Amino acid sequence: ALGPLAVVGPQALTPALRAPKLVEGRLTADALRAGPDGEATLTIAAFGMSDEDGARRLGQAPAAFAPDATEARATFDLPLELRNRVDRLAVAGVESAGAVALADEGVRRRRAGLVSGGAAGEGQRLVSDLHYLRAALSGVAESVEGEIETVLAASPDVVFLADVGRVTEAEAAALTEWTESGGLLVRFAGPRLARGADALTGGQTADDPLLPVRLRAGGRAVGGAMAWGEPQQVRAFAPDTPFAGLTAPRDVTVSRQILAQIGPELSGRTWAALEDGTPLVTAAPLGAGRVALFHVTANAEWSSLPLSGLFVEMIGRLMQLSGGGAALDRAALAGGTARPVALLDGFGRLADAQAAVAAPVERLNAPPGPDAPPGVYEVGGALIAYNLFEGDAALTPLTPPEGAARETLGGRGETPLAHWLLALALMLLAADTVAALALSGRLPRKGAGAAARVGAALLALALAAPPQARAADLATDDARALSSSLQTTFAHVLTGDAGVDRLALGGLRGLAAILTARTAIEPGEPASVNLETDALAFYPILYWPITPSQPTPSDEAITRLNAYMRGGGMIVFDTRDRHLDVGGGASPNTAALRRLTARLDLPPLEAAPFDHVLTRAFYLLEEFPGRFTGGRVWVEAAPDPDAAAMDGAPFRALNDGVSPVVVGSVDWAAAWAVDEQGQFLAPVAGPSGWRQREMAYRFGVNLVMYALTGNYKSDQVHVPALLERLGQ
Known part of the structure; x- marks a missing residue:
C-alpha cells in the first residue's frame, strides 16, 4: 500500500x-x-x-x-x-x-363513460352489460355511468356503449362532435344492436358514422343459420394494432357475433379477428378521434372474452390509446426509435435534448447510460418517461476496502474569528492614531506616557468586547429588525392560539406571493410579533386576528400601539366572526375587540363608502370578501362626511391620509393563507369558490397599495380641478 x-x-x-x-x-x-x-x-x-x-x-x-x-x-x-x-x-x-x-x-388515470342499452336494474348484476367493464376499468380509470348526455358532460377520455342500438338525433350529434374532437368511442354488440341492423333495408346498416363498419343482419351463432360447428377462438393479434403483443388464451371462445359487411376497407379496419377471419374488433377514424366496435357483447352471453384476463388487457390498451394516440407498452413499440425530447441533468433538472442521439426502443429496457440518459423520449407519437431507477432497481451501499477510514464532508465546524479580527483592527487603529499624532508633533514628549495609557485603554476595551457583539451573532430581534428595515415586511399579532397564528402567518405569506407576482412590491417573509416585547415600527401593516382568549395589552403595549398608529402604521383588526352574525348581539370575538381596543387612541370610524380609496387602489372593487362574504369594513371617518363632491370629480375628495385602522369580520387571512409549498390552508366558505378567494386576494392588494401609497389614488379625483386651475 x-x-x-x-x-x-x-x-x-x-x-x-x-x-x-x-x-x-x-x-x-x-x-x-x-x-x-x-x-x-x-x-x-x-x-x-x-x-x-x-x-x-x-x-x-x-x-x-x-x-x-x-x-x-x-x-x-x-x-x-x-x-x-x-x-x-x-x-x-x-x-x-x-x-x-x-x-x-x-x-395517468383516465375517466371512462359507461352507457348501457338495457334498462336500469335489468337482469342480475353479474350478467349485466356493464359489470365486466366496471371490473376491467377499476384499476386504470374512473368510471362515470348514466345517459349519453350525462356521461359526455363529465368530459371522459373514452365512452363505452354496451349494446346501445338506436340513439336520438341529438345524442348522435353530441357523440359525433365529441369523437371528432379526439374522443374514443367503443361500442359492444348485443341483441339491441343486432335488431337495429335487422330492421334496416337490405339487412345491413347504412353508413353510420358511429359504427366503424356496416353490419349484416342476423349475425352468426353456434347452431344458427350461418352456424359454426364449434365456438371460435381468437386469432393472434397483428403487430400494427393496439393489441399487438397480447396473447389470446385458447380457452377464450366466441359462440355468437354480429357480422360486418364485407368490403375492401374491412381488413384495414380489423383490430382483432377470430380463427376463421371474421372480425372480433373493428375500428375506424372519425375526425380527430376513433370509433371501435366489439362484435360480441360486453357480458359473457356471446363469448368467454369478458371472463378472461385478455379482456382486461384489451380495455387497458384502449384506455392508453385515449391518452396520446399510441400505446405506451414498450414491447408493443419494439423496433421503433426513441428520440430524446428532454433529458435530466445531474441535479434532476429537465433540459432540452438538443443534439442528443436517438436510441432504439429496446435500449430503454436497460438501465440508463451515456448513450441513453434518463429523460423524456418520443416514440411513434407517444412520450415515454425513462427514469434512472426503473422497475425493481435498488440502491446498494458502497463497501469500502478493509482498513479504509471514513470521513464526511462538512463534519468539522468553522472556527469563528470575527471578534478576534475586530479586536486586532481596533489595536491597529489605536497604534496608527498614536503614531500619526507623534509624527505630526501634536503629541508632547511628556505626554507619551498618557498616549501609552490611552492606547492600553483602547486595547483593553477591544479585548474585553464580548464575543456576542459580533455581527454574525446578532440577537434575533436585531436581525429581524435589520431584515424588516431593508425589505417591506408585514406582520401579525400573536394571539396565543396556534391555529389562528398559523393561518395569520400563512395569510400574509400568500398575500406576499400575490403581490410579488402581480405588482412591483416584493415583500419579505412575514413576521409574528409579540405586542409586549417586539418593536412595531418596521411593519407598514399589522394584521391582528381577534380571539376571545387574548389577554388585554399592558400599558406599555398600548403606548407602543398608539405610537405605531401615529407614526403611519396601519392595524387591520379581523374579528373573523361574520359567519356568526345572526342578529343575536355581539359575538365573543366582537366583545374581545372592544376589550382589546378600549384604551387605544382610535379615530372615529365609519363604514367604508363606495368611493373609498380601498375600492380602487389597484383593482376596482365593490366588496371586500375573505373566507366569508358580507359584513362591513370600517375605516377612519372623513373629516367632513357631508361635503359635496367637487365639480367634475367622479368620487368624493376623501382620505387625504391613510386610515390607521381597518376593521373587518370576514377572516381575510384564512382566504389568503398558504403553506411553504403554496398549498391553501383553509377552504373558502361560499358558492363562488375560486372567485371569492380571488376577490379576497384583490382586496389584500388594494389594502397594501392603500397603506404604502397613501392618497395617491385619491389625488386622481382632483385631476379636473387641477387642470382647470393650471389653465388660470
Whole structure:
C-alpha cells in the first residue's frame, strides 16, 4: 500500500425514487435508501403543469421508512384532474437525478363513460352489460355511468356503449362532435344492436358514422343459420394494432357475433379477428378521434372474452390509446426509435435534448447510460418517461476496502474569528492614531506616557468586547429588525392560539406571493410579533386576528400601539366572526375587540363608502370578501362626511391620509393563507369558490397599495380641478 486510504462522503446518503406507477388506481412512488438507518420520513412532491402559471407543486405525500427498511412508498391522494397533470415527482430538498421520477401517460388515470342499452336494474348484476367493464376499468380509470348526455358532460377520455342500438338525433350529434374532437368511442354488440341492423333495408346498416363498419343482419351463432360447428377462438393479434403483443388464451371462445359487411376497407379496419377471419374488433377514424366496435357483447352471453384476463388487457390498451394516440407498452413499440425530447441533468433538472442521439426502443429496457440518459423520449407519437431507477432497481451501499477510514464532508465546524479580527483592527487603529499624532508633533514628549495609557485603554476595551457583539451573532430581534428595515415586511399579532397564528402567518405569506407576482412590491417573509416585547415600527401593516382568549395589552403595549398608529402604521383588526352574525348581539370575538381596543387612541370610524380609496387602489372593487362574504369594513371617518363632491370629480375628495385602522369580520387571512409549498390552508366558505378567494386576494392588494401609497389614488379625483386651475 502507498499510504492510508480515506473514503470521504456526505453526512447523509442521498435517497432515490423509482418510476411512479398506479396501485389500486392511486399514484405511488417508492423511495429508496442505500441501507437501514433507523426511522425516517421523506416528503415526495408532485409537480405538473397548471393552467394559470405553468409548472407548480400539485401535492405531496410522505414516504416513511421503517427502522430496518430500505424502501418506503409514497401514495398521493389527488383529485383526478390534478393527478393527470403530474409529470414529475421529486424528493423535497434533494437535488439529484436519482431523486426525481418522471411520469408519462402510463400512469395517468383516465375517466371512462359507461352507457348501457338495457334498462336500469335489468337482469342480475353479474350478467349485466356493464359489470365486466366496471371490473376491467377499476384499476386504470374512473368510471362515470348514466345517459349519453350525462356521461359526455363529465368530459371522459373514452365512452363505452354496451349494446346501445338506436340513439336520438341529438345524442348522435353530441357523440359525433365529441369523437371528432379526439374522443374514443367503443361500442359492444348485443341483441339491441343486432335488431337495429335487422330492421334496416337490405339487412345491413347504412353508413353510420358511429359504427366503424356496416353490419349484416342476423349475425352468426353456434347452431344458427350461418352456424359454426364449434365456438371460435381468437386469432393472434397483428403487430400494427393496439393489441399487438397480447396473447389470446385458447380457452377464450366466441359462440355468437354480429357480422360486418364485407368490403375492401374491412381488413384495414380489423383490430382483432377470430380463427376463421371474421372480425372480433373493428375500428375506424372519425375526425380527430376513433370509433371501435366489439362484435360480441360486453357480458359473457356471446363469448368467454369478458371472463378472461385478455379482456382486461384489451380495455387497458384502449384506455392508453385515449391518452396520446399510441400505446405506451414498450414491447408493443419494439423496433421503433426513441428520440430524446428532454433529458435530466445531474441535479434532476429537465433540459432540452438538443443534439442528443436517438436510441432504439429496446435500449430503454436497460438501465440508463451515456448513450441513453434518463429523460423524456418520443416514440411513434407517444412520450415515454425513462427514469434512472426503473422497475425493481435498488440502491446498494458502497463497501469500502478493509482498513479504509471514513470521513464526511462538512463534519468539522468553522472556527469563528470575527471578534478576534475586530479586536486586532481596533489595536491597529489605536497604534496608527498614536503614531500619526507623534509624527505630526501634536503629541508632547511628556505626554507619551498618557498616549501609552490611552492606547492600553483602547486595547483593553477591544479585548474585553464580548464575543456576542459580533455581527454574525446578532440577537434575533436585531436581525429581524435589520431584515424588516431593508425589505417591506408585514406582520401579525400573536394571539396565543396556534391555529389562528398559523393561518395569520400563512395569510400574509400568500398575500406576499400575490403581490410579488402581480405588482412591483416584493415583500419579505412575514413576521409574528409579540405586542409586549417586539418593536412595531418596521411593519407598514399589522394584521391582528381577534380571539376571545387574548389577554388585554399592558400599558406599555398600548403606548407602543398608539405610537405605531401615529407614526403611519396601519392595524387591520379581523374579528373573523361574520359567519356568526345572526342578529343575536355581539359575538365573543366582537366583545374581545372592544376589550382589546378600549384604551387605544382610535379615530372615529365609519363604514367604508363606495368611493373609498380601498375600492380602487389597484383593482376596482365593490366588496371586500375573505373566507366569508358580507359584513362591513370600517375605516377612519372623513373629516367632513357631508361635503359635496367637487365639480367634475367622479368620487368624493376623501382620505387625504391613510386610515390607521381597518376593521373587518370576514377572516381575510384564512382566504389568503398558504403553506411553504403554496398549498391553501383553509377552504373558502361560499358558492363562488375560486372567485371569492380571488376577490379576497384583490382586496389584500388594494389594502397594501392603500397603506404604502397613501392618497395617491385619491389625488386622481382632483385631476379636473387641477387642470382647470393650471389653465388660470
